[in-house]
Amino acid sequence: MVRPEASKGGSAELITLDAVSKHYPNGTEALRDVDLRIEAGDFCFLVGSSGAGKSTVIRLLIREELPSSGRVWVDGQDVARMRRSQVPRLRRRVGVVFQDFKLLPRKTVGENVGFALLVTGHSNEEAREETERALALVGLSQRRDHFPDQLSGGEQQRTAIARALVNGPRILIADEPTGNLDPVTSWEIIKLLLRVNDLGTTLVIATHNAEIVNALRKRVIHLDHGNVVRDEREGLYAA
Ligand SMILES: Nc1ncnc2c1ncn2[C@@H]1O[C@H](COP(=O)(O)OP(=O)(O)O)[C@@H](O)[C@H]1O
Ligand SMILES: [Mg+2]
Structure with a gap:
């Protein structure tokens, strides 16, 4: 198998799924023979109803799960074949945010964002600077010393986005x-993600929010029962 060209910016592939299938131990076939190519700079939606396989794709990309067959390449690396010692590096190059934010409740906003830098050996000074930069990007500089339960849902998600970006990931x-957010706040989060993409980060967003997908006309990859049934630029999330 030819190794996808390691990304050099431009149009290089950052994410490649080659004939990927995923069976969970209980026998569920979550993905079936999925081929997918996502290039540096893309902004794409992964859509499909509950159980279609969206989260499974994401778990494969961050090596939380391994494919049952086929290959998953992220930023030039075969995630199944990378050494355990390389996994933290992968996780730094791929930031992730979730529906339920997953913030540490006893840490402040600034600590939640800066934590990952401190545990990877950055100095306090570097961590502080990078944290400030990430908080400024998401518009939360004023909330640095607040705790998660003092924030609105949108602010919690922006904190999670700052934390995901603080290492400067490519993806x-x-x-x-936006699964836990009201429509107005959802739009604020999506606008922030568009800005992050404009600044050069590749975005992959799993959602079943048809209103947002249809308003933006970005690339739409549609999963159904573990199959990619549609993949369109300027796509719609239509039934
Ligand atoms: N850890 C797991 N063990 C067994 N089955 C799972 C597991 N995670 C997901 N599944 C199943 O795999 C299929 C795809 O799930 P998922 O990727 O979570 O879909 P989506 O994110 O689109 O809702 C579903 O049938 C789901 O029940
Ligand atoms: Mg899911």
């Missing part, structure tokens, strides 16, 4: 990022 993946 930001969001699994139902």
